[in-house]
Amino acid sequence: MRTAIAGLGVVGGFGYGNEKLSRVLISGKCTPKMLPLTTKNQTAELPVYICDTSPLETFINKRALRRVDHFSKLAALGSFLALEDAGVLQDDHQKLAIVVATGYGASRTTFSFLDTAFDDGDACASPTLFSNSVHNAAAAHVSILLKAKGPNLTVSQFEMSVPSAMMTACQWLEDKVVDAVLFGGVDEYCSVLGYCWQRFFGPDPAARMKPLEWGDQSAIIGEGSAFFLLTRDEGDKPKYGFITDIQIGHVRKYKPQSPEDACLFLGADGQKSSAIHYAQHIPHGTHSAVYTPLYGSFPAGFAFDMAIAGLSIQERTIYATPEHAGNNSGLKIFWDEQRLASEQICCLKFSCKGEFAMITMSVT
Amino acid sequence: MVLNEKLKIIVIEELNLEDVTPEDIDDDAPLFGEGLGLDSLDAVELVVQVQKYFGVEIKDMDEGRVAFQSINSLGNFIEERRNK
Amino acid sequence: MSSLPPVPVTGIGCLCAAGTNLNECMDSLFAGKRNPFPPARFSSDHPVAYPVFEISNAFHSGGSNQRSDILFTAELALIAAKEAIENAGWNREAFKNKRVGVCIGTTVGSTMNNEEFYRSYRSGENPNMEAITRFLNSNPAQVIAAEYGLTGPCQTVVNACSSGTDAIGLGASWIRSGMCDVVLAGGADELCRVTYNGFISLMITDDSPCKPFDASRKGLNLGEGSAVLVLESSDLYRARNQPARASVLSFGSGCDAYHLTAPAPDGRGLKQAITAAMTACDKTVEDLAFVNAHGTGTFDNDRVESLVLNELLPRIPYLSTKGYTGHTLGAAGAIEAAFTIACLETREIPASAGFETQDPELPITPVTHQTPVKGSIAITQSLAFGGNNAVIVFGRGDN
Numbered sequence: 001m002r003t004a005i006a007g008l009g010v011v012g013g014f015g016y017g018n019e020k021l022s023r024v025l026i027s028g029k030c031t032p033k034m035l036p037l038t039t040k041n042q043t044a045e046l047p048v049y050i051c052d053t054s055p056l057e058t059f060i061n062k063r064a065l066r067r068v069d070h071f072s073k074l075a076a077l078g079s080f081l082a083l084e085d086a087g088v089l090q091d092d093h094q095k096l097a098i099v100v101a102t103g104y105g106a107s108r109t110t111f112s113f114l115d116t117a118f119d120d121g122d123a124c125a126s127p128t129l130f131s132n133s134v135h136n137a138a139a140a141h142v143s144i145l146l147k148a149k150g151p152n153l154t155v156s157q158f159e160m161s162v163p164s165a166m167m168t169a170c171q172w173l174e175d176k177v178v179d180a181v182l183f184g185g186v187d188e189y190c191s192v193l194g195y196c197w198q199r200f201f202g203p204d205p206a207a208r209m210k211p212l213e214w215g216d217q218s219a220i221i222g223e224g225s226a227f228f229l230l231t232r233d234e235g236d237k238p239k240y241g242f243i244t245d246i247q248i249g250h251v252r253k254y255k256p257q258s259p260e261d262a263c264l265f266l267g268a269d270g271q272k273s274s275a276i277h278y279a280q281h282i283p284h285g286t287h288s289a290v291y292t293p294l295y296g297s298f299p300a301g302f303a304f305d306m307a308i309a310g311l312s313i314q315e316r317t318i319y320a321t322p323e324h325a326g327n328n329s330g331l332k333i334f335w336d337e338q339r340l341a342s343e344q345i346c347c348l349k350f351s352c353k354g355e356f357a358m359i360t361m362s363v364t
Numbered sequence: 365m366v367l368n369e370k371l372k373i374i375v376i377e378e379l380n381l382e383d384v385t386p387e388d389i390d391d392d393a394p395l396f397g398e399g400l401g402l403d404s405l406d407a408v409e410l411v412v413q414v415q416k417y418f419g420v421e422i423k424d425m426d427e428g429r430v431a432f433q434s435i436n437s438l439g440n441f442i443e444e445r446r447n448k
Numbered sequence: 449m450s451s452l453p454p455v456p457v458t459g460i461g462c463l464c465a466a467g468t469n470l471n472e473c474m475d476s477l478f479a480g481k482r483n484p485f486p487p488a489r490f491s492s493d494h495p496v497a498y499p500v501f502e503i504s505n506a507f508h509s510g511g512s513n514q515r516s517d518i519l520f521t522a523e524l525a526l527i528a529a530k531e532a533i534e535n536a537g538w539n540r541e542a543f544k545n546k547r548v549g550v551c552i553g554t555t556v557g558s559t560m561n562n563e564e565f566y567r568s569y570r571s572g573e574n575p576n577m578e579a580i581t582r583f584l585n586s587n588p589a590q591v592i593a594a595e596y597g598l599t600g601p602c603q604t605v606v607n608a609c610s611s612g613t614d615a616i617g618l619g620a621s622w623i624r625s626g627m628c629d630v631v632l633a634g635g636a637d638e639l640c641r642v643t644y645n646g647f648i649s650l651m652i653t654d655d656s657p658c659k660p661f662d663a664s665r666k667g668l669n670l671g672e673g674s675a676v677l678v679l680e681s682s683d684l685y686r687a688r689n690q691p692a693r694a695s696v697l698s699f700g701s702g703c704d705a706y707h708l709t710a711p712a713p714d715g716r717g718l719k720q721a722i723t724a725a726m727t728a729c730d731k732t733v734e735d736l737a738f739v740n741a742h743g744t745g746t747f748d749n750d751r752v753e754s755l756v757l758n759e760l761l762p763r764i765p766y767l768s769t770k771g772y773t774g775h776t777l778g779a780a781g782a783i784e785a786a787f788t789i790a791c792l793e794t795r796e797i798p799a800s801a802g803f804e805t806q807d808p809e810l811p812i813t814p815v816t817h818q819t820p821v822k823g824s825i826a827i828t829q830s831l832a833f834g835g836n837n838a839v840i841v842f843g844r845g846d847n
Contacts, residue, residue, distance in 0.1 A: 039572050066380040067405070067708070098703070105606070110561050114642065116412075118567060122492045122645050124416040127408045130646035131708045131833065135558060135606035140834030143705040149717065152703040152836050153614065156558040156606045157587055164603045168618060171625060192560075195569060196580050250599040353590070355602075404710055408651045421495065424666075425651060 001245060003170045004238035005361075006180075007088070007229035009081025010307050011074055012295040013049025013222055017081060022311055025319040026337070030294045032220050037194045046194045047205055049222035049296030053077050059084075060145060067128055068141050071106035071188045075138035076145055078184050078225035083146075085239075086229040097150035097178040098139050101165035101185045103158045103299020105135040108190040138186060150178050159267075159274075159349055160248065161185065162302040163357030167246050173232045184227035185303025197221055209293040211268040212326030212333065214279040219270035222296015226303035228310070237364075240310030244344070245360035251350070255281050256358040258346040263318060263334070264288040265305045267349030269297035277350035284330040287342075293322045302357070305347040309361045316340045316363075367439045370417075375435075378413045379406050391436045407432060414438075420445045452728055454695035454843055455620040456685045457677050459536025461528035461634075462786040464673025464773045465501035469531050473773075473783075474790045477798040478818060482772050484657050484669045490641040498653045501671030501774030502639055519586035521557030524674035524779070525636035529592045532632065536678035537690050540596050546684075549601040549628040551619040552588040552676075553611025553635035554778035558604055561642045588636050592676075600628050605778075609742070610701075610832035611635050612675070612781025613840055617699030619679050629684050634676035635782035643777065644670060650709060658745035658775075659802035660768035661754060661814050668744040671774020675782035677789075691846040694789040697825060700725030704835030710748055715756035717837040718829065722760050725839040729825065736764050737823030738797050740788045741814070742831045743768020744775050745802065749831055754810035765821060767814045771801025781830040785840060788828040792844045796820045 010016065013032055014024040024030050032047035053073035056065065059080040068076065079098075083089040113129040131137065136154040143152055151172065155165035162185040169181040197205075206218035233242060247256055258264060268278045269292040282288070295304045312318055320337045340363070348358045372386040375395070379402065393399040396407065410432060411422045420442050422428050431441035460470050466481070467473035476482075486497035503524075515523050533539065560583045568575035585591070589604040601622055605615045612635025619633030647653050647670060654666040685692055702720030704712035711718070726733070739761060741753050745768075757766055769787050776783055791797045800814030829839045 039569070063381075063383055066382065102606075105559065107560060110559060110642075111566060113646065114561065114563060114566050115570075117645055118570065120416045122494050122648075123421075124412050125645040125649045126412055127646070127649035127651075127709075128405060130649055131405060133559075133561075133646075134555060134608050134833055136608050136832070136834045136836070137708065140708055140836075143703045143835065144707070147705050149703045149705050149720065151701045152607070152834070153618075154606045155603055157590065157602070157604050158584070160590075160602065164601065167601060168603070171621060171627075175621065175625070192566065192569060196577070199574075199577055248601055250593075252597070253599040353594075355590075403707070405650075405708060408649065411651065412649055428651075 001170055001174060002233040003173055003243040004231045004233050005228050005240035005310050006231050006238050007082040007086025008240055008307055008310050009078045009085055009227045011051050011077050012224035012304065013051060014294060016055050016077060018085060018311060024294050025308065028320050028322045032296065037191060044203065047220050048189050049220065050189060051224050069106060069109045069132045071109065072132065072138040072141040074188060074225040075100060075184055075186045076142055078186065078227035079142045079182055082182065082227040082229050093146045093148040095150050095178060096146065096148040097172055097181045098143055098148055098152045099165050099169045099181055099183045100139040100154045101161035101300055102135060102154065102156055103161050103187050105156060106133050106137055107193060108188055109133045111190060111192055158299045159351040160355050160357055162300055163246060163248055163359055166359060167248065169230055170243060170246065173230060179231065181230045182227060183230050184225055185300030186225035187223055187298040187300040189221055189223040194221060208324055209270040210324060210326040211270045211290050211292050212329040214275040214329065217272040219297035222298045222301065224295055226307040239314050241313035242362045243359060244362040247358045249356055251277055251281060251354040251356060256348055256356050258358065259344050261342045262344040262346045263342055265309055265345055265347045266290045267302050267305055268292065269301060271297060271352060273352035274350045277354060282331060285332050288331045289318060289321045289334040290325050293325055302347065302349045306359060309345040309347055312340055312345060313361060313363050368435050371435050371438055374413055374417060379409060389435060392434050395432050395434060414442065418442050418446055452698055453624060453682065454697050455623045455679050456682060456692035457694045457696065457789060458680055458685050458690050458692055459532040459678035460693060460786050460789060461531030461535065462675040462783055463524060463528050464776060464783055465503055465671055466772045470786055470790060477769060477772050480799060480801065482657060482801050484774060487639065487644065489639065492641060492645060494648060496655045498648060498655050499657060499669050500639055501669060503672055517582060517585060518591060519557060519582060520638040521554055521636050522586040522588050522591040524638060525552055525588040525592055526595055528634060528636065528674040528676040529632055532676040532678045538678065543596055543598060546629040547600045548598045549619065549622045549631040550589045550593045550598060551603045551605065551615040551631060551633045552592065553605040553607065553615040553781060554588050554637055555606060555608055555611065556637050556640045556643060557586060557588045557778065558606050563641060592632055607836050608832040608834055609777055610781055610830035610836045610838040611778040613828065613830040613838035616677060616696065616782060616785055617838060617840055620696040620699060623679050623681050629681050631679040632676050633679055634674065635779040636674035637672055637776055637778040639670060639672040652746045654745055657802060658771060660743035660745040660771055660800060661750045661810060662803045663805040663807040665745045665747065665750060667746050669774040671776040673773060673776045673779045673783055675779060675786040677785060694792060694845040695843045697731065697841040697843045698725045698729035700728065700839045702837050706835050709833050711752045711831055712835065713752065715752040717835055718752065718756045718831060719760060721837040721839040725841050729841040731825050733761060735823050735825045736761065737792060737821040737826045739764055739766035740784045740828040741766050741768050742829055743770055745770065751810060754812055758811040762812065765797065765815050765819055767797055767800035781838065784828045788826050788842055792826050792842060
């Protein structure tokens with residue numbers, strides 16, 4: 001397998017664009033916003049890595065976006081940034097395939113749709129909100145905006161959404177089903193999610209994420225989209241390297257296998273229920289980094305680790321793991337920025353159910 | 365408020381036509397196709413809004429086609445039915 | 449483009465309002481049985497009740513799901529998977545040293561839209577978190593993988609109404625690529641008040657039994673169900689001496705890039721998908737026995753499909769089976785794949801339920817009676833919200 005990454009577009013709590021992500025990687029800091037979480041009886045505050053999608057209006061006029069909700073705007077902005085980055089935004093996209101991976105889909109719109117039925121009766125349920133609440137609405141909006149008529153796929157599988165969908169994207173290229181795939185992971189925050197977070201993890205959210213403290217519940221909710229323009233290896237040197245291996249499995253039968261000198265980017269995101277797998281299945285002393293405190297905890301977050309791996313390959317730099325990520329992992333953590341010495345970066349994610357995915361990205 | 369004015373505000377707000385003001389909408393201008401350029405999804409959304417704001421039911425898109433010709437036709441349609 | 453190696457289908461499971469297993473479903477279809485009625489499992493305050501194809505209450509113990517830890521959609525997926533696995537002569541033990549993938553399409557099964565929970569949350573109460581936990585444990589592909597201890601590729605496709613067809617196409621590609629020895633591919637979706645309200649709000653539902661392709665068609669009826677196919681590598685099924693019921697010859701897909709809910713009036717995405725599938729399958733139109741159309745009964749869908757079939761496959765008999773099952777959303781493509789294979793086996797197709805009178809705008813008509821079919825291949829196709837079109841060409845199996 002050799003899938004080239006020709007373009008990258010990101011939207012996160014840190015802002016939007018590769019330059020912004022690079023700056024945040026260099027500074028090692030990203031502060032979540034405090035959002036009010038209001039129920040009938042009380043107002044609390046919850047830290048969230050929330051996104052602003054208004055930059056999308058530099059690409060598309062507001063009128064064309066009037067029925068596009070936050071979830072689809074996240075996807076559209078990530079898509080346009082990736083295509084612009086690859087220098088192909090103005091090209092004909094008729095044959096472009098689109099693959100979107102999402103853990104929760106358009107959850108805000110799903111609940112807004114329920115609001116319209118609850119507020120005014122079933123006969124007043126909004127068809128616009130319903131149409132936008134289906135999981136593939138984002139991929140549909142992007143295909144309409146780009147006039148992209150190639151195969152179109154949306155996958156939803158919680159934390160395994162991105163690797164599972166990436167497997168298909170790479171396969172389509174290998175099988176020459178298409179010549180290019182616009183691939184993205186996207187998830188959005190909604191107040192119901194925030195409420196569930198509080199119910200599951202308690203009313204006092206962590207001040208900062210410490211994903212390497214395996215025993216702590218320190219996850220902070222995030223949202224965002226990370227999009228990639230993927231092509232076959234045609235002999236050119238793609239900006240962000242190649243995807244050369246995808247492993248998906250379950251700890252009950254397999255362990256992820258990384259090349260000996262590879263660096264690991266860990267998708268550990270402060271969720272105690274999945275931390276145990278990182279603790280048990282990564283050999284002590286493995287060279288690793290973790291960047292989740294820069295974008296937060298959400299199912300499609302894996303795509304951000306891949307984006308950061310892409311930037312690392314482009315700049316031949318391993319960025320420092322944010323300062324307070326945790327001290328007791330037993331791993332050899334990159335606490336300082338340094339030259340990327342190895343040929344491969346492996347992005348590794350475990351789910352709380354024991355599933356894992358490792359995607360290897362290679363410099364050459 | 366005059367019914368037609370209210371309808372214009374509903375069309376603008378509920379269909380998210382941010383760049384349009386009530387003054388921009390002529391009472392007799394076509395709402396669909398040209399004019400405001402609304403489409404089939406806007407049509408069914410308007411059906412729901414008419415139900416919500418006026419309690420008037422539009423049973424199918426044959427009725428809808430008549431009612432949605434313009435703001436005037438929509439206003440007449442609503443008046444006829446809500447006084448029943 | 450060279451043709452692709454066929455992917456054998458060695459087992460099928462199917463469950464919907466027409467029957468609790470594939471044989472029962474096919475008996476119903478050929479007996480012309482259809483009995484949609486207003487939903488029994490939930491109520492709404494629409495002035496009119498819209499009929500749905502609900503799986504019989506006898507199936508639910510005491511009106512509730514048999515398992516309370518997972519959504520009904522996941523349960524439906526498990527039931528169809530079980531029938532398919534047994535039909536194929538596989539079992540949990542035998543899967544142990546094989547690379548087994550799971551690819552399942554759904555819509556409701558992946559959506560957190562529990563109304564009771566949300567209503568309670570909205571009114572400031574502290575609802576029980578069971579609904580959330582149940583949702584988190586109900587991803588259909590994950591549930592099947594966990595049930596059978598499978599660790600191969602696992603994917604839940606959420607491509608709206610084409611999910612089931614897409615899942616089977618993807619599953620077949622996993623076999624061809626050598627990634628899997630076996631793939632359980634299909635779709636599942638349960639009836640849900642939220643989607644009921646949603647489709648009614650779009651004014652594309654019929655308040656009487658649906659009439660796909662008919663002049664007086666008013667829209668769709670929703671349904672629920674699931675179907676799973678067991679796909680395996682040619683080497684494996686020959687080594688097992690297991691007959692193939694059919695083979696996946698090819699898969700084609702194309703996106704309209706036109707509108708969030710309406711199909712492109714020129715049917716361009718569907719034309720693209722049919723052309724791609726027929727080109728890749730290395731057979732000709734002369735080999736084509738019939739087309740199982742998407743045929744929801746909506747004005748737009750049936751119009752577009754009829755125009756495209758008239759242009760590309762004008763003399764091929766076609767039918768919609770949604771008059772027997774309703775529109776089962778994420779399960780539709782898989783259920784219709786199961787029906788397509790069964791019809792290839794018996795060499796006949798049932799009448800297209802609900803069709804009586806030709807619409808003058810539609811150039812061709814579906815079959816009105818049980819019809820014997822020749823031809824060694826058949827097409828099943830799905831058109832989805834968002835403009836996705838998916839087509840599978842099946843070849844007759846060993847029987």
